Amino acid sequence: MSLQQFRLTGSDGVTWVDLGPTSAPALSWSAPDDGTAIITGNADLWTTVAGYNQDIGITVSGPGFPSVSGQPESWKESGGNTGTFSPNAALVRASIPVTKGAAYGVKLQWKTNQPSPASVSIFAGAGVTGRFSPTRLTLLFVPNGSGYTEKISTQQYRTAGTDIGFRWVDMDPTGLSLTISPPRSCLALLSANVDLWTDTAGYNQDIAMVVVDDHTIYHSPDKFGWKESGGRSGSFSPKAAFLQTLYPMVAGVTYTVLLDWKPNRSLPNGSNIWAGAGPIGARFSQTRLDALLVCP
Known part of the structure; x- marks a missing residue:
């Protein structure tokens, strides 16, 4: 964790660079067993010049990594397309398979979403000199067989302004669905x-997790867990939204967990809300759904 403020000036919009170069959160770690490392980065991102979004990624070194040379394992985009001095509390998560005894390095990297001149800077860390908001990098190790499951999509999703009103709908009932027993x-x-982002200012994006069990009980997101991401005054400005909640599960029951979404009010025809920023190469930023069982 760091309480410093970081600044990047004149990014070429392509090359990922260390958040530092000094004092940025970084981890060196050896896996105690075979399993999965769940890595999370969190930073307040903002710009001084409208039109330049901030991309933040988790970069891994070690056996089999990076999986694509010069690219992070996961990244998110934070919107500055229409706003300045407006920090967004961005969160990016990655998960990687790890091997017992192998050593890994983990760090945060960033760039702008497009080439920026030397007069343009992006920042990580909000507040006043001396104690800025924390920039954090954490790692949780989960041994194989410990009840962790995930679905990851690098597609981009769109909900158009049609007749859905502001009903909850499944984002991807196949690609973003977990089955847990x-x-x-x-x-x-x-x-x-x-x-999450919109192409029409004035329409926020809501996400939720819903649970269906094998007794066909539908657990409403309104009572379960949801978040709203802002598009009220800005378009084409992704927000790296994160939603987390606890849900009690009973032995002998099979549960399906889905990711749902909607606009915060009815979209007019020709307007859309979107999930997934980019692309970089052929892949949009990850949309993730995961579950970790905590059993007594």
Whole structure:
């Protein structure tokens, strides 16, 4: 964790560079067993010049990494297209398979979403000199067989201004759906991470997790867990939204967890809300849904 403020000037919009170069959060770690490393980065991102969004990514080194040379394992985009001096509390999450005894390095990198002149800077860290808002990098290790499951999509999703009003709809009922059968009664820690944005100012984006069990009980997101991402005064300005909640699961029941979304009010025809920023290459920023069982 760092309480410093970081600044990047004149990014070429393509090359990922370390958040530092000094004092930025970074981890060196050896896996105690075979399993999954769940890595999370969190930073207040902003710009002084409208039109330049801030991309933040998690870069991994070690056996098999980086999976694509010069690219992070996961990244998110934070909007500065129409606003300045407006920090967004961005969160990016990655998960990687790790091997017992292998050493890994993890760090945060960033860039602008397009080439920027030397007069343009982006920043990480909000507040006043001496104690800026924390920029954080964390790693949670989950051994194989410990009840962790995830779905990741690098597609881009769109909900158009048609007749859906502001009803909840599944974002991707196949690609973003988890099936969980707990071995005993457990708490499920459910998380979602997605870049949300609109092409028409004035329409926010709501995301939620819903649960259906094999007794066909539908658990409403209004009572379960949801978040709203702002598009009230800005378009084409992704927000790296994160939603997390606990849900009790009972042994002998199979649960399906879905990621739902909607606009905060009815969209007119020709207007859309979107999930997924970019692309970089052929891939948009990850939309993730994951669950970790915590069983007594």
